[in-house]
Amino acid sequence: MARSLTYTQAPWLETYTEIIDVRSPSEFAEDHLPQAINLPILDDEQRAKVGTLYKQVSPFQARKLGAALVARNIAQHLESHFAAKDKDYHPLVYCWRGGQRSHSLAGVLNQIGWRVTVLEGGYKTYRTYVRQQLETLPPQFTFQVLSGFTGSGKTYILHQLAQRGVQVLDLEGWANHRGSLLGQQWHDKPTPQPSQKQFESLLLLALQRFDASQPIWVEAESNKIGQRYLPPSLWQQMKQANCIEIQLPQGIRIERLLHEYPHFISHPDVLKRKLVYLKSRYGGQTIRHWYHLIDTEQWHTLVGELLSHHYDPAYRRSIGHLYQEASRIIEIDEVSDTTVEALLEPFES
Template sequence: MAAPIHVTAEPWLHTYSEIIDVRSPAEFAEDHWPGAINLPVLDDAERAEVGTLYKQVDPFTARKRGASLVAQNIARHLQTHFADKSRDYHPLIYCWRGGQRSASLALVLSQVGWQVTVLQGGYKTYRAWVRRQLQSLPQEFTYRVLCGPTGSGKTQLLHHLQRQGSQVLDLEKLAHHRGSVLGAEWGMPQPTQKSFESQLVQVFLQWDPAKPVWVEAESAKVGQLHLPPALWQALTQADCVEVRLPLEERVKGIIAHYP
């Protein structure tokens, strides 16, 4: 007898053996649930092919071709990723809207005998949850903002505070950007806005609201990424700790940290 397929709209209330994103690699790269793995049932080219058939031929032809591709990809995942999973394996599966792509893999895994949960609404449910968290979480904390001109060692001071056990919000690290007039982090593209926000939520969820958060003074944008409005408002109202350094020391710091 096949195991039942569970559907949830609040997956963060439970734990799972694994979180599986079955969207295409391009969709996964734009943003995904932190810690999720990507097992696409249609890759980027296949998804485009099925979409073209849907628009230019007819939905039936598109679904027939899509079913063939999905079956092949699921078979490959069964032979590789799922080959060594035990009986008590319990994954959470999601796609874009919680529709056919997640349902197709969930159905096959449940027929094997695994307990499977599908995220109702898919990635869109997760994304709505991220937006809600970013409206409330930043307001739960108090901040200590390090202020001072470029080269005064604010980032290095943040890293020292973090090593000492303080709660540190390193926006430049999350954004892959120096956050100053001297530009980006070399050789590393900035994440998408959605991915940046997902990372912010995960950081806040790890912290204790009773303890202050240290952060470097930034504008409302770090490179091309925008700070969530609730976070930006909280930072503008926070206490500022000014870092002062002689000009000669600032020059040495700039030369050392900005190739």
């Protein structure tokens, strides 16, 4: 028989050859256990078909169809994914609740002779674990918040700190968003954010790799990055953390932003659609003026006005309300290795 266990009893991948999620592709895409692979027992279309048959015809007819589809899909997985596995292969298998789908695959693999473990409670058990850990884990760490106006190079500085072995929690990286109206990430085209559940899984995995005896550096954010929310416990720890502010001349910030957001220059229509959201705050005349700057490619003027009228005032309001007053202010003319060394110096003495 396939062995079962709860998530809290399950070691990581070192114990298992691999972790197999047998849910449908859409379920897997929303969130999954770290390092899991997706071998669906029913794909999205098949799952919907069986569910419709269950409700509209009868559970018996649905079970017959489901069994045929499951058998066919397992056979395909055996002929492809499992074909080269040796006799010591030991997977962890899970589905939504640790029920029929995971046990269907586990039973076949067990009959072949492989040692199979089924996650008791399935993905729902894992989600309970994630929520509990994100409540209890953040208070065990000391956080160091890096603040500064938009374009001050905070993300670049944090990446440089990470390369030097400093513990950095890259919230914008995990959320795939820069945390502002224009913050959607682009890689040739706009890229979506992870689901809220997947965002939380990524945060937990990052926190579990950190050493509680060393500080964790993090950028000053609100509790919402794009459409993703920070776990309340983490957000509370950040608000109480020591804060260091970077100050950079506006002209340098403008140059940095033009370099970091080239997609708005190549896709001015997208930029215009984003700026429409500011109409209720600044009025139609201002928006039309910014449209004119876009049409005439006066990019430096546009970015300067967006900073002066929108981003900098919003920063002043939020930083004073959300975070502790900065314990240090570092004024620089450019973002460089010297900046990083200045940040680290008090922590290395």
